[in-house]
Amino acid sequence: MSTDQITAKRVSTDNTSANNISTNHTKTKHISVKRYLPDSSTETFWQEYDLPVDDSTSLLDALNHIKEQLDSTLSYRWSCRMAICGSCGVMVNGIPKLGCKTFLRDYEGDIRIEPLAHFPVQRDLVVDMAIFLEHLAAVKPYLIDDNPVKPYDPNAPETYRQTPEQLERYKQFANCINCGLCYSACPQFGLNQEFLGPAALTLAHRYNLDSRDSGKKERMAELNRHDGVWSCTFVGFCSKVCPKNVDPAAAVNQGKVEAAKHTLIALFKG
Amino acid sequence: MQQRDFDIVIVGGGGAGLRAAIAAAEHAKEHKTPQRIALLSKVYPMRSHTVAAEGGAAAVTSPEDSHQAHFDDTVSGGDWLVEQGVVDYFVHHAYQELVQMERWGCPWSRKDDGEVQVRRFGGMKTARTWFAADKTGFHMLHTLFQTSLKYPEIERFDEYFVLDLAVHEGAVIGVIALEIATGELILLRTKAVVLATGGAGRLFRFNTNAGIVTGDGMAMAYRHGVALRDMEFVQYHPTGLPGSGILITEACRGEGGILLNKDGYRYLQDYGLGPETPLGKPENKYMELGPRDKLSQAFWQEQQAGRTGKYGDSDVVYLDLRHLGEKTILERLPFICELAKSYVNVDPVKEPIPIRPAVHYTMGGIETNPQCETTIAGLYAAGECASVGLHGANRLGSNSLSELLVFGRLAGEQASQRAAQTEWADERLLEAQGDRQQAKLLRLCDGTGSAENWVELKHAMVQAMESGCGIYRTEEGMRHSLDTMRELRARFNKVRVNDTSKIFNTELLECLELECGLDIAEASCLGALERRESRGAHQRLDEGMQKRDDVNYLKHSQVFYQGDAHAELRWQDVDVRFSAPAERAYGDAGKGSKA
Numbered sequence: 001m002s003t004d005q006i007t008a009k010r011v012s013t014d015n016t017s018a019n020n021i022s023t024n025h026t027k028t029k030h031i032s033v034k035r036y037l038p039d040s041s042t043e044t045f046w047q048e049y050d051l052p053v054d055d056s057t058s059l060l061d062a063l064n065h066i067k068e069q070l071d072s073t074l075s076y077r078w079s080c081r082m083a084i085c086g087s088c089g090v091m092v093n094g095i096p097k098l099g100c101k102t103f104l105r106d107y108e109g110d111i112r113i114e115p116l117a118h119f120p121v122q123r124d125l126v127v128d129m130a131i132f133l134e135h136l137a138a139v140k141p142y143l144i145d146d147n148p149v150k151p152y153d154p155n156a157p158e159t160y161r162q163t164p165e166q167l168e169r170y171k172q173f174a175n176c177i178n179c180g181l182c183y184s185a186c187p188q189f190g191l192n193q194e195f196l197g198p199a200a201l202t203l204a205h206r207y208n209l210d211s212r213d214s215g216k217k218e219r220m221a222e223l224n225r226h227d228g229v230w231s232c233t234f235v236g237f238c239s240k241v242c243p244k245n246v247d248p249a250a251a252v253n254q255g256k257v258e259a260a261k262h263t264l265i266a267l268f269k270g
Numbered sequence: 271m272q273q274r275d276f277d278i279v280i281v282g283g284g285g286a287g288l289r290a291a292i293a294a295a296e297h298a299k300e301h302k303t304p305q306r307i308a309l310l311s312k313v314y315p316m317r318s319h320t321v322a323a324e325g326g327a328a329a330v331t332s333p334e335d336s337h338q339a340h341f342d343d344t345v346s347g348g349d350w351l352v353e354q355g356v357v358d359y360f361v362h363h364a365y366q367e368l369v370q371m372e373r374w375g376c377p378w379s380r381k382d383d384g385e386v387q388v389r390r391f392g393g394m395k396t397a398r399t400w401f402a403a404d405k406t407g408f409h410m411l412h413t414l415f416q417t418s419l420k421y422p423e424i425e426r427f428d429e430y431f432v433l434d435l436a437v438h439e440g441a442v443i444g445v446i447a448l449e450i451a452t453g454e455l456i457l458l459r460t461k462a463v464v465l466a467t468g469g470a471g472r473l474f475r476f477n478t479n480a481g482i483v484t485g486d487g488m489a490m491a492y493r494h495g496v497a498l499r500d501m502e503f504v505q506y507h508p509t510g511l512p513g514s515g516i517l518i519t520e521a522c523r524g525e526g527g528i529l530l531n532k533d534g535y536r537y538l539q540d541y542g543l544g545p546e547t548p549l550g551k552p553e554n555k556y557m558e559l560g561p562r563d564k565l566s567q568a569f570w571q572e573q574q575a576g577r578t579g580k581y582g583d584s585d586v587v588y589l590d591l592r593h594l595g596e597k598t599i600l601e602r603l604p605f606i607c608e609l610a611k612s613y614v615n616v617d618p619v620k621e622p623i624p625i626r627p628a629v630h631y632t633m634g635g636i637e638t639n640p641q642c643e644t645t646i647a648g649l650y651a652a653g654e655c656a657s658v659g660l661h662g663a664n665r666l667g668s669n670s671l672s673e674l675l676v677f678g679r680l681a682g683e684q685a686s687q688r689a690a691q692t693e694w695a696d697e698r699l700l701e702a703q704g705d706r707q708q709a710k711l712l713r714l715c716d717g718t719g720s721a722e723n724w725v726e727l728k729h730a731m732v733q734a735m736e737s738g739c740g741i742y743r744t745e746e747g748m749r750h751s752l753d754t755m756r757e758l759r760a761r762f763n764k765v766r767v768n769d770t771s772k773i774f775n776t777e778l779l780e781c782l783e784l785e786c787g788l789d790i791a792e793a794s795c796l797g798a799l800e801r802r803e804s805r806g807a808h809q810r811l812d813e814g815m816q817k818r819d820d821v822n823y824l825k826h827s828q829v830f831y832q833g834d835a836h837a838e839l840r841w842q843d844v845d846v847r848f849s850a851p852a853e854r855a856y857g858d859a860g861k862g863s864k865a
Contacts, residue, residue: 037771038773039771039772039773040771056513056514056582056613067776067777067780068725069725072725072767072768072769072777073768073769073771073777075774075775075776076776077313077317078481079313079317079319079480079481079482080317080319080321080322080480080481081480081481081514081516082322082514082516082517082609082613083608083609083612084321084322084405084408084605085313085316085317085318085319085321085480086316086317087313087314087317101612122451122773122774123773123774124774126774128451129314133314133428136416136419137419140419141416141419142374142375142416142417142419142420143373143374143375143417148373152369152370152373154366154370155366157365157366157369157370158369159369159372159373159378159385159386160372160373161383161384161385162380162384163380163382163383163384164379164380164381164382166384167377167379167380170377171377174377174409174412175405177316177321177408178314178316178412203416207375210375212375213375
C-alpha cells in the first residue's frame with residue numbers, strides 16, 4: 001500500500017446494501033481518515049473518502065460503507081451500533097466520540113477521523129486497550145462481602161435487600177460501557193499511562209457506594225496511590241465526552257473525599 | 271505455532287461464556303482439582319451481544335407464581351417443539367441464578383421495600399421478569415465480566431478468533447485460534463470445550479443484532495458433524511427501529527405501551543389477542559403482551575392490508591408510550607428514550623415510536639443433550655448458539671437471559687467434571703489440524719486477486735434470507751433461498767481477501783464470518799423448506815401447510831453438514847413427557863387453557 005493520499009471514487013449505494021445508507025436525499029460528504037498500516041510502513045498518512053450520506057448516516061455507517069464499497073483494507077472496531085457495547089470510539093475532529101452515535105449531518109466542513117488519543121495504535125482506527133483493561137481489573141470491580149449475614153446458597157437462594165434510594169446512589173456510575181473515550185479526553189492519562197483513569201476510578205466508586213459491598217478498604221489502597229484519584233486535576237473533559245452521562249469527574253472527586261477521609265497518610269506517602 | 275494447554279477452553283465471552291467460566295472455576299475449586307480455564311472471544315467480553323439485551327430475565331419469583339405456570343408458558347410459547355425435561359430443569363433453576371447475579375452485584379431494579387422488582391413480559395402468564403431498568407443484558411454482562419476478574423485461573427484471550435475445533439476419535443482435543451492483533455495462530459490443547467458463541471441474526475439483512483452475531487460457533491460444530499437443530503425457527507422481534515433495526519425492548523409493552531397502526535387503531539385485537547385491554551392496564555397474554563411470533567405476524571398482515579405507516583422507505587406501525595407519563599418512562603425505559611431520540615429523532619414522552627419487526631434471535635442451534643453436551647465428547651454448547659431444546663418454535667422474551675445463566679453454569683460444571691477425568695491428547699494431532707487452518711488462511715490471503723467479491727456474496731445471502739425466510743414463507747421462496755445459499759457456498763471458494771496484511775485484518779475476519787454464515791444459512795433454509803407445516807415462527811402461506819401438523823412434524827429438524835455437497839436433514843422426536851400438544855391460544859381465546 002502506498003502512503004500517498006488516495007482519493008476514492010464515490011460509489012453509489014444500492015438498496016440491497018446491508019449498511020444503513022438509503023438512496024433518498026443523499027449528498028456527498030468528504031471525510032479524512034488517519035491510516036496506519038504497520039505491516040507495510042511505520043508512517044501514518046491521511047486518506048480521503050467521498051461518500052453518500054443522508055440525515056440518518058452515522059459515522060459508523062460511513063466507515064462500514066467505506067469498508068464494503070470503497071476500501072476493504074480500512075480497519076476499525078464496531079459491534080452493536082446502538083451505543084451500548086463501547087467498541088467504536090474514535091477521534092472526530094479531535095474530540096473522542098462513539099462512531100455509532102455521531103451523525104454526519106451534524107458536521108458542516110471537514111471531518112477528520114483518528115484513532116482514540118492516548119492509546120497505542122495497533123492499526124488504522126484500532127487502539128490497544130490492554131492498559132485500560134488492566135486499570136479496570138486493578139480496582140477490584142466486583143462485590144466484596146467476606147462475611148455475609150447469609151452466604152449464597154443455591155438450595156435456599158436469598159437476595160440482599162437494597163432500596164431504590166440505595167440503588168440510586170451508585171446507579172449512574174454503573175452505566176459505564178468501557179468505551180475509553182474518557183481516557184482519550186484525560187490530559188493526565190495522556191501524560192501518565194499508569195494513572196488509573198476516569199473509568200476505573202468510577203467503577204471503584206460504583207462498588208464503594210453499593211450498600212451490599214464491604215470492600216472499600218481493599219479498594220482504597222489502590223485509589224489512594226499517586227496514580228489513583230490524586231492524579232486527577234479535575235479538568236472535567238472526561239464527563240463532557242462520556243456518551244452515557246456517567247460523569248466520571250464526579251466519581252473521581254467524590255473518591256478523593258473518601259480517600260482523604262480514610263487514609264490521609266497515604267496522601268503524603270504518594 | 272504457539273501451543274498452550276488448558277483443562278477447559280470456553281469460546282465466547284458473552285453471558286453464557288462468562289457464566290460457564292465462573293462455574294468451571296468454582297466447580298474445580300469445590301472438588302479440589304485445580305484447573306486452568308481459557309476464555310477466548312473475538313471481541314473484548316463486554317462488547318459481546320448480551321450487552322444489548324434490554325428487557326429482563328425470567329424466573330418464578332412471586333408466591334402466586336409457580337414453576338408449572340412458567341413451564342406451561344414456555345412450552346406453549348414454543349408451540350410444543352420444546353424438550354419438556356429441559357424446560358422443567360430450566361424453570362426450577364432460573365431463580366437461583368438470578369439471585370446469584372444479585373449476590374455478585376447486578377443492579378436489579380427494586381421495590382420500595384428493597385426486594386427485587388419484576389415486570390410483565392409477552393407470553394408470560396404473570397409478572398416474573400427481573401430487570402435492571404432497560405439495560406438488563408448490559409448490567410448482567412458487566413457484572414459477570416467484573417466478577418470473572420476475581421478468578422486468576424481464568425485466562426482471557428481477548429480478540430482471538432477461533433477458527434476450528436480439533437477433534438480426534440469422537441472427542442474434542444483443542445481449538446485453533448487466530449490472534450487478531452498479530453495474525454498469528456495459536457493452538458490450545460484441552461480436555462473440554464464450551465461453545466458460547468451466540469446466534470446468527472446477521473444472516474438476515476434487517477436485524478436487531480450486533481455485527482458480530484454471525485454464527486461462527488454454530489458453523490464450527492456443524493462442520494465436525496454435530497447437528498444443527500431447528501434452524502428454521504428465527505425470531506422476528508416485533509419492535510425494531512426502521513432503518514437500523516435497533517431493538518426497542520418488549521419491556522415497553524410490559525410497562526403498558528401499545529401498538530397502533532397508521533389509523534391509530536390497536537390492531538392486535540384483530541389477530542386473536544383481544545379483546546382490547548384498557549389503556550394503562552396491560553394484561554398478561556393479551557394484546558401487546560402476546561408472544562413475539564404472533565405480533566410480528568400481525569404486523570405483516572397489517573402491512574399487506576395497507577394499514578401501516580411510513581418512516582423513510584420503511585413500512586412501520588407505532589409504539590405509543592405517552593400515557594405512561596414522563597416519570598415512568600424515564601425511570602423504567604431510559605435507554606429506549608436515548609435510542610429513539612438518537613436514531614429516529616423521536617421523544618417517546620411526546621410522540622409514538624415508529625417500529626417494525628426485525629430478525630432478533632436464533633431459536634435453533636448446536637444440538638446438545640439436557641446436560642449441554644454435543645455428540646462430540648467433551649464439546650458443550652450453551653446460550654443462543656445452542657439448541658438445548660428450551661425455545662422450540664418461538665422463544666418467550668426474557669427466557670434467554672435466564673437461559674444463558676442456567677445452561678452456562680451447567681455447561682461449565684460439566685466441562686470441569688469431564689476435564690478432571692480425561693487425559694491429554696497427543697499434541698501432534700493438534701499440530702496437524704493447526705497446519706490445515708494455516709494453509710486455508712494462506713489461500714484466502716494469497717494475493718492472487720478475488721474472482722468473487724465477498725461483499726457481493728454477503729449482500730446476496732442477507733437478501734435471500736430475508737426474502738425467502740421471513741415472517742411468512744412459501745415453498746417457492748424457500749426453495750429459491752436454499753438454491754441461492756448452495757450457489758453462494760460454491761462461489762465462496764473463489765473468494766480472496768484484498769487485504770493480505772497480518773495485523774488486525776478485519777477483512778479476513780469478515781470473510782471467515784461470511785463462510786460460517788453461508789454454511790448455517792443453508793441449514794436454516796433446508797429446515798424451513800422441509801418443514802411443511804406452520805408452527806411458531808415458521809409460518810407458511812402454502813395451501814394445506816398453514817396449520818400446525820403434529821402428525822408429521824412434531825419433530826425437531828436436524829441438519830448435517832456434508833462438505834461441499836448438499837446438507838442432509840433428519841427428523842428427531844420431541845420430548846413431550848409432561849404436556850401433550852394442545853391449541854396455542856392467547857387473549858380471551860386462551861382463557862380456558864392451562865398455559
